Each structure stands twice: as structure tokens, then as C-alpha cells.
Amino acid sequence: MGNSYAGQLKSARFEEALHNSIEASLRSSSGDPQPIFTQLYLEPEAYPDVKPKADMPLQGEEGQDPLNSHSSNDMEELEDDDDSDSSSPPLPYLQTPAPDGCCTLDGFCQAGKDLRLVTIAAEPIEVPAGFELVGAKSPSIPEHILVCAVDRRFLPDENGKNALLGFSGNCVGCGEKGFRYFTEFSNHINLKLSTQPKKQKHLKYYLVKNSQGALCKGPLICWKDSKTRQFSSSVLTSKPSSSSSLSSKENGGTSGHSSSPFSLSDSPPTRMAQASSVFFGSQDLGRDCSFLKPLASTPGNKTLPIVPTALRVNGPTNSLGVDVHTSLLSPSQVSLVPQAQGYRTPDLGDSPVSSAMNSGPPKKRHRSWHPSTLVPVPPTAVPVPAIRPIVGSPGSVLAVSSPQPLAAGVIQPQPVNAGETVIVPENLLNSSGVRPVILIGHGTLPYFYGNVGNIVVSPLLVSCYKSSQLTEKNLETLGLHSSQMLSVEMMILLTLQYLARLASNQIPLREELEQIVLKAMLCCPGNPAISPSQLPWLARLEASVSGGSVQVVVTHNSLGEGISESLRSLSEGPQHQQRLPTYVVIICASKMNGNEFCVLVLGKYQARALAEGMLTTNEFLKEISYELITGKVGVLASHFKTTSLGDNLDKQLVRYQRRRKGQVIQPYQGDVTENINSQEPASMSPPPDTVELLNRVFQIYPAQLTVARSLLSQVCSIADSGTQNLDLGRFCKVDFLVLVPPSHILVHQTAQRIRQSGVLVDLGNEDTSTAHQKSEKYVVRLDADVHTKMEAFMKKVKQNPYTLFVLIHDNSHVDLTSALSGSVCHGELQGLADRVVNCQEVLDAMNLLVLQVSCFPYTLQTHQSRISIHNEIHWPSSDHLQREQPPHELVYFGLRDYSCSLQWGVASPILRCDDAFEKMVHTLLERHPHLHSMVIRSYLLIQQYTEAMMALTSSPSLRDHITPETLAMVEDLINAPSREGSQGRGHMLLVRVPSLQLAMLARERLEDVRDKLGLQLCFAVLLGSPASELNLSRNFINFLRTWRGFQNEEWVPHTYEDLEGLPCIIILTGKDPLGETFPRSLKYTDLRLIDSSYLTRTALEQEVGLACTYVSLDVVQESKTSTAPRESDGEKTTGSLNDGDELERPQSNGSAATRTSGSLAENGVSSSDLADSFQKPSTSTSQPEGLVTSDVATLTEGFKQECDSLGSQLSSNPLKAPNAPPSNYSSSSSSSPSTSSSSTQRPSQSTQCGRASKCSRVSPRTVILSRAAYNLLSGESGSQLSSFSLLPHADVSWSSPLRPLITHNLQRADQSLYYRQWTVARQHHADYEAPPVPHPRRLLLSGPPQVGKTGAYLQFLRILFRMLIRLLEVDVYDDEEDEEAETTDATTPPNTQWPDIEDIRKLPFDPNPRDPKFRKASPVYSDKMPKLFKAEFKKEGENQAQGKRVTKSIRLSRFAAHNAFHHCEQCHQYCEAVPTTQLSECSLHAFTFCSSMLGEEVQLQFFIPKAKEQHFVFSHQGSHLESLRLPLVSTKDPDLLKSPIFTPTTGRQEHGLLNLFHTMEGATHLHILVVKQFEMPHYRKYWPNHILLVLPAMFNSAGVGAARFMIKELSYHNLELERNRLEEQGVKRQDVWPFIVMMDDSCVLWSTFQPTDGSETSDGSSGITNVSLKTVLQHMENTPKISLYAICGVRKWSSSLAHKTPQHPFSRCHLHDLVLLNVDLTQNVQYDLNRYDCEEVDFNLRVNSSGLLICRFNNIFLMKKHIPVGGKKDFVVKPKLVEIENKAPISPSQYVCAPDSEQTLLDAPAQFLLENFLQSCSHRLFPKAVQNRNNPVLSIDSYLNLSPEISVCYINSRPHSTNLNHQGLVFSGLLLYLCDSFVVSGLLKNFRFLKGATLCVICQDRSSLRQTIVRLELEDEWQFRLRDEFQTANCSEDRPLYFLTGRHV
Secondary structure (H helix, E strand, O other): OOOOOOOOOOHHHHHHEEEEEEHHHHHOOOOOOOOOHHHOOOOOOOOHHHHHOOOOOOOOOOOOOOOOOOOOOOHHHHHOOOOOOOOOOOOOOOOOOOOOOOOOOOOOOOOOEEEHHHOOOOOOOEEEEEEEEEEEEOOOOOOOEEEEEHHHOOOOOOOOOOOOOOOOOEEOOOOOOOEOHHHHHHHHOOOOOOOOOHHHHHHHHEEEOOOOOOEEEEEEOHHHHHHHHHOOOOOOOOHHHHHHHOOOOOOOOOOOOOOOEEEEEOOOOOOOHHHHHHOOOOOOOOOOOOOOOOOOOOOOOOOOOOOOOEEOOOOOOOOOOOOOOOOOOOOOOOOOOOOOOOOOOOOOOOOOOOOOOOOOOOOOOOOOOOOOOOOOOOOOOOOOOOEEEOOOOOOOOOOHHHHOOOOOOOOEEEEOOOEEEEEEEEOOOHHHHOOOEEEEEEEOOOOEOOOOHHHHHEEEOOOOOOHHHHOHHHHHHHOOOHHHHOOHHHHHHHHHHHEEEEEEEEOOOOOHHHHHHHHHHOOOOOOOOOHHHHHHHHHHHHOOOOOOEEEEEEEOHHHHHHHHHHHHHHHOHHHHHOOOOOOEEEEEEEEEEEEEEEEEEEEEEHHHHHHHOOOHHHHHHHHHHHHOOOOHHHHHHHHHHHHOOOHHHHHHHHHHHHHHOEEEEEEOOOOOEEEEEEOOHHHHHHHHHHOOOOOOEEEOOOOOOOOOHHHHHHHHHHHHHOOOOOHHHHOOEEEEEEEEEEOHHHHHHHHHHHHHHHHHOOOOOOHHHHHHHHHHHHHHEEEEEOHHHHHHHHHHHHHOEEEEEEEOOOOOOOOOOOHHHHOOOOOOOOOHHHHHHHOOOHHHOOEEEEEEOOEEEEEEEEOOOOOOHHHEEEEEOOOOHHHHHHOEEEEEEHHHHHHHHHOOOOOOOOEEEOOOHHHHHHHHHHHOOOOOOHHHHHHHHHHHHHHHHHHOHHHHOHHHOOOOHHHHHHHHHHHHHHHHOOOOOOEEEEOOOHHHHHHHHHHHHHHHHHHHHHOOOOOOOEEEOOOOOOOOOOOHHHHHHHHHHOOOOOOOEEEEEEEEOOOEEEOOOOOOOOOOOOOEEEEEEEEHHHHOOOOOOHHHHHHHHHOOEEHHHHHHHHHHHOOOOOOOOOOOOOOOOOOOOOEEOOOOOOOOOOOOOOOOOOOOOOOHHHHHHHHHHHOOOOOOOOOOOOOOOOOOOHHHHHHOOOOOOOOOOOOOOOOOOOOOOOOOOOOOOOOOOHHHHHOOOOOOOOOOOOOOOOOOEEEOHHHHHHHHHHOOOOOOHHHHOOOOOOOOOEOOOOOOOOOOOOOOHHHHOOOOOOOOEOHHHHEOOOOOEEEOOOOEEEEOOOOOHHHHHHHHHHHHHHHHHHHHEEEOOOOOOOOOOOOOOOOOOOOOOOOOOOHHHOOOEEEOOHHHHOOOOOEOOOOOOOOOOOOOOOHHHHHHOOOOOOEEEEEEOOOOEEOOOOOOOOOHHHHHHOOOOOOOOEEEEEEEEEEOOOEEEEEEEEEOOOHHHHHHEEOOOOOOOOOOOEEEEEOOOOOOOOEEEEOOOOOOOOOOOOEOOOOOOOOOEEEEEOHHHHHHHHHHHHHOOEEEEEHHHHHHHHHHHHHHHHHHHHHHHHHHHHHHHHHHHHOOHHHHHOOEEOOOOOOOOEEEOOOOOOOOOOOOOOOOOEEEHHOOOOHHHHHOOHHHEEEEEEEOOOOHHHHHHOOOEEEEEOOOOOOEEOOOOOOOOOOOOOOOOOOOHHHHHHHHHHHEEEEEEEEEEEEEEEEOOOOOOOOOOOOOOOOOOOOOOOOOHHEOOOOOOOOOOEOOOOOOOOOOOHHHHHHHHHHHOOOOOOOOOEEOOOOOOOOOOOEEEEEOOOOOOOOOOOOOOOEEEEEEEEEOOOOOOOHOOOEEEEEEEEEEEEOOOOHHHHHHHHOOOOHHHHHEEEEEEEOOOOOOOHHOOOOEEEEEO
């Protein structure tokens, strides 16, 4: 039969079982097949975990029944299944129901595409190489031919031969590829067959193209010759495949799939009669298999004689290379009449495995073949070759290419020598009750033949004996050298000693023996030689201490002799021996081969445990299903039909049910004797008086915040790494998708967390109204539908390059199988994660991060890991925190705590082993050796629970027959709801039953017994299956709704947490627990079924992980009082806050509201800044459940900052005071606030509800284990090793036979290092072929189970978004300018666009610099100045000196200017050099002109990129730069910007906002960067496409004044050149555009004020809109009569402007930062080229006093970015001579000194020292002026900053200048700074000074100082002293400035 059942049976073994059970029932006289099969397995709902891959068909069946056997000479039936011509009646064929939503039309495939030849004959059909188009016939539409594409290897040649068995085809309609079974293909194309689908029957014609190129029917496919194939019984030959690649495939198919590693090329070998059945037909035995395809003979070898039935494994004596495994629990599975078995070579590092062989594509199954172990081999049987693998170096990959001789490792037939064969006795299992396990040791194992199904060969310990193969590097790591290797004799003695030491309930463990071997090597370096005569004696001596459990057998010929002897004595039955030994160690002391040995395990428990341990989880679940289907459990089931007292169970229950007469037991009452009528329950609800509402609050805890920040800082460091793997600067949005294992409950749980966290609203992905419904859209199960959802997601990723997507793969350790090992489209559910997470699209997307989250990350941490070790984030361990916590605080209680709890010494430990149960199991195991132990354990467990219920209700006499553990749990379950104060709430009991079939059986049985006993209202029984939703009866749902206060009738529980408080038994099924969170009411976890099949760390720990949770600290501390304090461990986490310290999710604030000062270093993503700079993850409140107020008064600053709870006290309850302590349970529908302690919420259980009592204590859950699991978990204290020393996961293997011991206190990061060094991925693992370099955008978050990882990654998404917004935000200066008093009488209406020149002339000029950047500058005296300093001025001044300017974070608009970190598709040509046009493409031009001011020629250098040359005029030769083109005043072009933009910049090549592309809206503009000569290479590197104007070298240490001076001089000179050039073309001189723009490198955003009609806009700001710089400049350039203005400028923005309209649209005042400068009008007014500071104020005063117009547009605002680097950043003033370097900072008072003094001279420009000295120390120079506004200091022709305490009165000495009327003004001082010839003594005579006023004259050198004193006749009115002369503290070559002070007389 094909594998097409719709139930859970997609595997070869099931099919065979089904096939045969149906066939048997047809042939038997009885009626129907067994009902159990129908009811359990043909349900249409698929269950993923029980359908592993069916690559290897199965040809053996349970052979216990001689009636089922067939004579084996029915050759035709053996080889060919085709029964089309046979006379046997057709088998009824069970057609699979098509999946929901599929097309079932005849002639169409299930995807709805037409396949009929008539309709698609002319369409182009893509046929892959190696495929043929063939026609199939459907019985339902005989008139049509359906078109299919089939691999031609599976079709016959023209002779009807050489068609490979099996099938491989594609659907030509929908294009689905890779159908490996004709059955599935026939279903897909809707053939609708009534008989078994067969390719021979239904594939009829080849399809060919006719002359028109259309498809038409071709010749018939010639299948018939296949019927006549005959078998040669003498010799088998094989034409070797010209390129059969044989790879020793390490560890074939651990998770139950085994894909073939062979590429069968052009010439498949001729079939090898029945021998092929051994190899090609051997079924999937799964784990660790190397599938080797035997070639029967090769050129150069004579054909070998075939020897009768035997199977042989051989190898060199130094290392035994075999691993045998028969069907463990159905003995005669192997498909030979005399049963034989395939062998293989285990590779280095193999673990216990099963072995199998496979060749290429899948084969057809053989119908009606029932070999039997009970029937002797008939003489006509086909001979089977004896087989021995010749073992090469283990671990090598073997490749065979003919015609060379066969390489080592290829299995080939060999002649057999007598004496090397072992006949396995018949009935071995039946007679002895044990299936012996042979543990391979060292040497050559014999051939086995006969009843080989009854033995198992295991390579469990073989690697322990391979220490000779350790590499030098590994030896060095282990501290060994090659001389310390142990001899074989030592190994034998060590093994003996180890086995003798094992307890009767322990099994040998590879890892344990490896540690013993390692210790022996380290402790006993020398190896004393042991003579052949000593070894047997020593061995027997060691065995004698075992008390008979270990026996030594010594032989001298071969190991086979000893094995044969032992098996014979075993089969003769135990009557010949008093007691069977548990282990027989067989030593062969052969003279030729040296000592060889192996171990025969005969202990019933040990042999069974070792055999079962060799199966993967998939395999043993398959095994269990098989046993249930075939009815093997019948004997066991009938045993349990009676109670322990011998009564018939069902009859007793029915009797009791009748006695109750329809009454059921009343819940919530104190006694099980009170009954009510069974009709009442639907209306029942819990006792109403004290029902406290359960409710949910989502909060983020400190540990989660820490983890979220660690993740973020790791993302930043990826971005910072300089590898271009992640460019955070380009993203402005975050989106995500969570992948979870295929569990409905997990999807609901994760969606609920997403809903409650509000993260969707915070990320702006959904609005408040939709977030609730859409949260499920963000969680995807890894099931068959995942591909469509992932395609949609990846489409979104591609379409949104500016969104950073995070793909979160939660519980990523589940199913990490390679996609090649699993097939998705055919119902296989393995390898899905690999297909999704490791697909090329995901790997290549630059805007996608993959975050893998796991509590057991070991399978992700192999040598081939795809995740860089630097990208691992581990949950913090914070054991030390516990000491300061209040006793009722919750702490995490994890796996290590469970292990440690065994030392607490309490009466009832929380980790227990039910020894009474184990004893019962042992008895049953001995009685039923054929059944898997889990089946036996399950049946016993069901009986225990059943009888416990009966004992508590109807049959108290059963109490003595139930284990105390079971009784206590059931009693607690039934009685807890009626206890005082419980309000009807009870406990949850979790029973873990991995097999779905057994779990369904258990639920059905327990529910049935519960109902018959009348307990249906007391507790619920639920099946917790990942494949289905929770199914709960209505009355229990009513209870849950009442407890929650929900009014909604529709509400049903979706997650286990929703069952909080409900008394229930949950039977949790599925291969693995998948990470679901259980409610706090879970009290008991029953893991008694988890036994020795769970021998990997992940498998065992994830089961116990079900019980991990947060518990009250005092519970743990009380328990620990008796034990000593222990070291901290890697899992202990506490993230708790005090009672009032709950962190609530606060209100969302708009993007601009970051309230942060301090900036990220520009938009450059620097992880150091970022980790601390998101002052707030903006969050939102929107859950329907409502939130709770949060009292954050006691929060630490960090969390306050992070969660921003301060301003967002939200109460879901109007009655609640804003500072009420946060309540754990509150609800939007509750009417009174609950008073429970808030501390009972912990991260993972954040949505759970505890008991709402004032001091509710949460205790750890009780875990009940099997003995095997208990021994491993108590390993630290017990004798055995602990679970963390086991192999970490079934999909990985150890890379070396010996390794250092892993200790329990190893932190998670160290464990990762350990596993990366010592484990490798197996061949079917997704990482097996991972690229050598880890993926850069993949992270791993690991933390213990149920610790709160979901909350942490949701918080990470939130702060990642905040950070990206911070990168898209900018800190701009936000300080108001000082308002001037209202005195103007100008009448310009407030909404005028442009200034009127006459109105502007009437406006007074405000000389005082009011911009906040001049707060530390001297005020300028004017008539309107307030006469008094503000009282707080002095204090404010001091504060300003220390304090920083106020900044505000603003979201960048699309018109922003950007720095070098900005990259986007639109502007990359603007900024970045095209690779072909490198820097050489820039041309360097010198431009020379004569500066009247400098009095010399100046040469400037221009770097002009080729693309910008059109802005310049060059001489005819093209080399000499003549001028910069200027437009005309009259030009009107809406896209034209007339003014060239000059930006002086220094030290900001990265951070300066020099990218004007967006703010110019992409328009052409001329932008020139003015840079110092030494910085030119840096600016060229970062801005290769910008024009650079390089200042002469003499300005390298000059200030910004020099740059402004040179820009203005150059511009005027250029204006003259352009006027001359254009005049020749007939243009008037006045018509040439005279303006330039001078703009700082920190101008970032521009906005305008649009006066509205008085109504405010929605955001509260009255009409401020962002505009581009282009708009601003064009607006100013379009001003009427623009040529009459000297300077135009704009106002600095501040946040207060949003709330008040500018009083006047224009004003005359100081302009700076961005000015439109008329170089023609200001020809005679210069910037002071010496200045470092206040050069703009100085220039503006000079322009205004020259009678020129300055106009500021008050409706246009400029935002300036706070850039902490470069610009006017102060020089570090240091001493000139380094020898006398003084660590103390130099104060400004030391910047000047007496001439020729010995004072330390400084290395800084003289002007810089002078300006800083005046700013800091002017109060000494002008004591009378300090805080005296009425008597300012007179400053002639210049403005210098004398500190904010001293006012300055500016007077221009030029004739015709407009100055302040100084009549009546008395000055407190006079400042003459570098005064020129316009200052004459007559001018000074006009001013009056106070008595004692002071004078300061500053000159370039001492001689000019003296000349100035004389020329201005200063000595007439001012008194000088010799000691009043000073100089700046420079040395003479730095040309210090000199000044003289004097007093007025």
C-alpha cells in the first residue's frame, strides 16, 4: 500500500503494518480490521510529530505468528508488486481525503491547475533535465490523458528493463516538485483510484511533440518485461556505476528520516536478487547510519561465491567498526527469510545508534511477505551473501569510483571461514525474556545468522576505546601526550571495573566511561605490560567484586566463540543457572590478533534500556504506534482490565455508576459524599461571596530590560563593526515576525504577550483599535502553511528597504533538521525551520535580523554554528541579588535548583522518584519483553490514576495498591477546591505522555472513569496536544469566566495560562515540550514516562523545564536553611522589584518627545553611546484588559529612564487613586480594586494570576520522575554523572572520544565555548553544511526555560525602534532668545511675506546680540537697554559657564541636511564617489587675487569634481580657473538657486551637515566647503563630490573669522571678474547677482510660520511647517529690491515659538549661522580675520554703523544641531615646552603675562589667548564696568566679548557712520583694539569717562603700542605705569599681542 493514510502514519513501517493487518483481516474468516486501528489512526487530523520521513520502505513484519509466513519461492510476488494481471482480488484502497480547500475536480491537480492533454497540449511545459512527460489514465475520466513529468530513471527502457523501483515526479500544472511516492502523486493529480496506486498500472503512454510542436499521445510505456525477471541463484554481478559516489554518511537520520546520500548516475547496477533486500529493502532504522550501497563485484575482483545465510561484520583489530541494530521491538523486521541484518562502520564519535542501508531513491514495498523467525530455512531459499564491511579510518568520507578496487568501508560479499559465525538461537527472546545487546569493544565481531532479530549490536562504548585516534591538538587540550594512551588490556580492566560498579538500576553511559578513561590516563601515566596469562586472571579478579553481576568469558580463537557459548546457555533457559549475570565480558586472547573483547548485556533492564536508547524519539514513537496498531499490546491491555484486587474494572465502574443514580459529586464542598443532580452543572458557578478577580498585567522586569539592552548593544556593535553588514542609519521603522514550533497554544500565548506588551502600537505597526485583533498575524507556526506566510513576509522585507525587520525564531532548538532531510510538500514536517530561517532570501536581506531564542541552545552551538559566539546573549545570572530582596519577592527556580533541592533535607522533596511505581514497572517489563517500556509505563500510569480516583470515591480498599505519590496528587486535585479560602480554585496536574496514541488513550480512559465515578464537576481532563486547540466543557469555562470577571459569553481559554485556578489533569503529548507556559496553579508535573530513552541533555532537561517557574524567595530560603550556601550558577536569575516598583507600560508619546539632552554621536551608530542614550522606549497603552497604576517613586533611575513610567499613571479603574499600590489583578470590568501584592507577577508568567491573597507564596512545583531520569538529575549528589555531561542533543555528536569534564557551575557563555569546541553537527542537522563564516545578522538569545525571554525580546524590539528613531532624530538647540522691550511703532502686518524697504528703514537696529549662543557675551549698549542688570544675572552667568545649552530631540524631516553617515538610494551619487571616478577625477585649480586688507596676493586652491565644473569659467586652454559663474538679478527660474553657498567647516568631515541634497530637494546648487589646508584630505575622502576651497597654510591655526574674511574677499573679487566678463556680453554691471550664502555646518532643519486663522493645528503648534533650504533661500532671493539689503537672515528656532506668534514679520538685528550676504554693498566692511569668536556680532555692528540695511525674516526658523565635535571647539592650551609639562589645567588668567617674564609660555595663537583672557578676566581690567549698564565700556571699531557682566558701547570711527547718540553718557572704560588711522585723538576727546575708569590698548607689537599711545595723546588723560604692560603668553616667534592698561585721571 502507498503511504497515503490521512492519519498519522506516514512512514514505511506503519504502512507495512497497516497493509498487512488489513490483508490479514481480509484473508481471515473474521470480519473487520481491528477497531483500535481505525479509531486511532485514520482520523483526518494530521499529527506532525508522529510522521517522520518514510524514505526507507520496510519489508519485515512481526514474525511471531507462523500463520503469517509465506513460502519464499514465490519469486514474482517477491520482486514485483504489480497485481494488475493477477487473479488475487483487488485490495480495497483507502483514499486520502484531500486537504481542506483543495481542488478535487477530475483532470485537475489539488492546486486547481488543468492537467488534461487536450487543454495543455499547446502550452509550453518546463521539463527538468532527466525527466520525461508521460500520460496517466484516471478511471473516473477514461476519455482523458493527464500529463505528468516523471524521472526517467523510474521508467523502463525499450526492453522493459532497468526501471528503478519507486517513483519521482513533478506536477506540470502547479509546478510542485519532488513527489517521491506514486501514491501521493496520484492523490495530488486526483486519480481517485479504488485500488492501490501503481505506476505500472496508471502511467500508460509517453507523450511526444507532433510536427506543429503540440504534445500528443506517444508509444505505450513497456512495463511488461518486468514480470519475467529471473534470479540467478549462483552468482550476482553488477555493472559498476560509472560514478556511484558513496559517502559514509555520518549519522544518517536522527530525527527519523534517512535520506540517501547516493547519486545514482547513468548506469544503475543490475538488481542483486534477494540480497538487494538486505540492503535496498532494509527499513529506516534511523540514527547515525552510514548508508553504504554494496557493489556485488567489481572489475579486478573475481566473482565471489555466495555463502549461505549469514551476516558478517568485520574490521581491523585495532578498531572495531560496526553497529548493528535490528528492529528492536518487532524482532523479525529485517526482510530476509533467514533474518539477516545490515551493518555499517560507525564514525569517530558515534553514539548508540541503529544501523541501516539505503540505495538511492525510494523502493517499492513488497506485498504479502511475512518472514518468520520460527520457520527453519527451506532448502530452496535464495542464498544471501555474507557481508563484512572492511573498515577504513573511521570518520573518513568514502568515495568509490570504478574501475579502481573498492575503497575501504564498502560492504562486499566475502567467503566465510568456519568458526567465525554465530548462530543466534531460535526463540532466544521468548525463552530467556531478554534480547541481548552486544556492546562493541575492540576487535573483530563474528557473523551472525539465524534469528538475528533477537540480538542488538550497539556501538555505545566503542568511542571510549578509540583514544588512540585523538589529534595532537586535543591531547594537548586534555593535558595528555601520546605515551599516556591506555593499552587494550587496561581498557578491558577499566571496562570491567566500571560495569562491576554500576547499580542494578543503572545502565552504562558512554560519557561516564569516557571520563573514567580520561582520569585513568591522567592519573596513571605509565602502562605496565600485562602478559596474556595475567589478563584473564586480573579480569576475573575484578569481576569477582561485582557479586555475580559481571562474568568473564575467555576464549582463544575468536570473540564469536564466547558469544555463541553465552547465547546458547541463555537460550537453554535460566534453569541452568542460579542467576543470569547482567554483563558478560568476552575476552579473546588470540595469539595472532592480540587481545580483543566485547560486552554482552544480559540484564533484562539494562539490555532493554540500551536497545531502546538507540532509537531516536521519532523512532520509538513510531515503534509505540506500531505496537498499538498491530495489537501487540493486547496481552497488556487485558492484564489491566482487572483491578489490583482482581475484580473486573469496567464492571465495578458500571456498578458504582448505577448506584449513584445520575447524581454527581458537588464541587467546592468539603466532602466527596455530597451529591447533586447531574443536570445542574451547566448553571453552576463558584461560591460567589469572595470571588476575587484574576487578571493580567504585563510588565517588564529589570532582568528583561538588561537582556533587551544587551541585544540592542550587540546589534549596534554589528553595525559598528565596519563590515557593512548592517546600516542602522537608514532604517526608520521596525517590524517583526515570530516563528514558533507547530503548537496552536504557543501561537495564542505569544500573540497574547504581543498584545499585552503593546509593542505593535509602540512600533507604529498597528493602531490601538487593530492591535488586539492583528497580534496573531505576527506569530507563525512552523507547519505546512509557513511557506505562504513567509513568502508574504519576505515580500514585505523586499518592498520596505527602510524598515528593519526582525525574524524571531522562538524555541529554535526544536527540529533543527536540515531541509534536505525533510520534505514539506508531502506532509513531512521536518526541516521546516531550516527551510525558513536558512533560506537564501533570509540570509541575503540586508534589512533583516534573525534572532534565535532558545532555552536549550546546545544544538545551535556546534563547531559549525551559524551564529557568531559574539552574537550570543545569555540571560544574566544574578544569584547575589537574592540577599537584599524582601522575603516575599519572586525568584527564578530552574533546573539547577531542582537538582540542588535534593540536598535541602525536607520531608517531601520537590524532585521525587516514585520507587513503588518503578518496582511495578520492573515486574511488568520482565513479563512483556516484546513491548516498548513506555507502553508498559503508560498502561500502568493510567491504571494508577484510575484506581486512585476509585480509592477516593467508590473503593477505599484499593488504597494499598496505589503508590503514595499518585494517591496524594489525585487527592489534592479533588479536594483542593473545597479547602478554606480557595474560592473553588484548585491545582493543575500535568502528566507527560509523549506518544499521541497513548495520550489519547489516557485521556479517554481517565475521562471515562471520572464520569462514571461522578467526578465530572470536580476536575477537567484535557489533552494538551500541539496540533489541537484546548477543548474544555462549558461549565469549566463558566468557572474561568467568573474568576476573571469577564462578561463576554464568547470567551474560551486558548492558552494553558487561561486555565489558572482550574482543577484539571493535562495530558501533555508531543515529541518535545514546545515552550508553553503553565499557570501558577500547576502543582504537580508527572514525568514518570520519561526514562532511559531520554539520554541527551536537551531531551531530559526540556522535560523537567516544564516545571521551572518563579517562586517566592522565602519558600526557597526556608527550605535551604539546613544546607550550606552554594556558589552562584548560570541559571539563577532574579529580576525583581520591590512592592511598589512594578514597571508598567506607560503611555505612548510622540516621536519628538524624547526629552533627552546629550546626543548620539551624530547619526553614526556608536554602540557606546547608544546603549545608554535611549532615554525612553516609547510605549503605549491599549489593551482591552486595561492597565494598572504604577507607583514608581522607588524605582532606580535607570529603570525610570527606560520605561518612562513617570508621567503615565494609568488606571484601569476610575476608583483607584493615582498612587495606589499596583494591583496584580485588575480588570476593566472590575468594580473594586484588588489589594494583592504586586510582586507575584514574574516575567514569563506575566499574564498569569496567582492566588489573590495578601501574602500569597508561590512554591516550586513538585516533579515526579522515573528512576533513570532521577539518577541523572541527582547526579551531582549521586554516584552517576549529571545530565549536563550527556550529549547535548540528539542532532549533534561529540567531536572527540575524550574531552574535559563539563561542570555544573559553567556559565552559559562558557558552555557555548565548550560545545562549539567539542561537538559537531550530524549530517541531517541544519548546520551540517553551514558556511564556514557565521552569519553576521543572526543573534542567539539563550535563557533558562520560563524565565521571561518573550518579554525580553519584545522589549528589545521596542528599544531598537526607539534607537532608530534616535538615529533619525537630532538634538537641536532649544533656547529662547531674550526678547527686547516693545517700543517700535512700525506697522507691518504680521503675515507679510516680504519686507518693504521703507518700513525696514524705519525700524530701529537692535545692537544687543540676543541669541542664546551669546549668553556668555557682553551686551551691547543701546538707548532701550534696561538700566539694571537682572538680579540673578551673576548667578545665571556662573551657571551658564558650567551648564550646557538646552537641546531638544526633533525628528528629521525629509528636508533635513545630513552628515556623512547618511546613506540612501536617492543621494548616494551626491555624496559617494562612483568607483570608476576616484579622487583623481577632481581637478585642482589655483585662484589668485590681491587682498587690499591683507596687502598681499592670496592664492586659494579649489578642488573641483568633474561634475561640478559647469559652475566655473576656465580659460580657453581649459586649465586656468578664471571665475565662478554668477546668474543675473533679473533671472527668474523656479528651480534656480542664484547664490553660491559657502560653508566654513573644521574638524567635522564626518559630523558636519554637508549633505544638502534633500534640503535642496535635489535641485542643482553650488555648495563650496571652505576648509583648512591640513584637513583637506579628510574632507576629500568623505565628500568626494563636493567643491573644496582650501585656505592658505597660514590660516591652519586661525579661527572662523579668517574663513569668513576669505569667503567675502573671494566673493567680491569674483563679482568684479564676472561683471567684467558679462559686461563684454552686454550685461549691465548692476545686473550681476551680488549675493552669497554663508551657512554653518550645523544647520539641520528649516521651518516657516504660516499665520492661520487663529485656530491651532492638531498638534497644538499654530502653523509651523517644515520647509527645505531651497524654499528658504528662494524666498529670500525673491525679496523685492533685494539689492538694497546688505544682509538677510532667519530666526533661530525654539520650542516656545510654537505657542507664540512672532510680533513682527521682520526686524533689524544681529544675523548669524545662515546669512544671505550682499558682497557688493558690504565691499568696504570686512570680517575680522583674526577672530575666533563673536566675529558675526562684530561684523553686524560694523555693517549697521556703515548705514547698511540688515533684515531678519522672523517667520522663517533655522534649527541648529548640537554637534559635540569640531567647529569652534576650544584649542587645548598646553605649554610650549613639553619637558615642563604640568598636569594641572592652565587657567585663562595665565594666558597673559608681563613682557619678557619667566612665566610658562603657551602653545596657542595669540588672538585666541587674548579673546579667552578678556572673556574670563575683564573684571580685572574694567572694575568700574562690572554690572554697571549705565556706564558701559567704550569700544571703538570693534566688538570684543568682555564677559556678560560688562556692557560694551560700540562706536564706529569712520566718517559718515551712524553711531549711537552718546550725549550725556559717561563711560567706565575705553577699549582700543588694533585701532587704525581713522581713530584720532580728536575723536577720543568727545567722550566722557568716570573718575577711575580704565583703559586697555591692544596692539600687534610693543613698538606699535608705544606709537599708538603717542599718536592718540593718551598720556594727557590716562595715567600709565610700567607694570601695566602685558603680552599674551606666547613666545616671540608666535608673535604675541601686547596691551597696556591705564587709569583715567
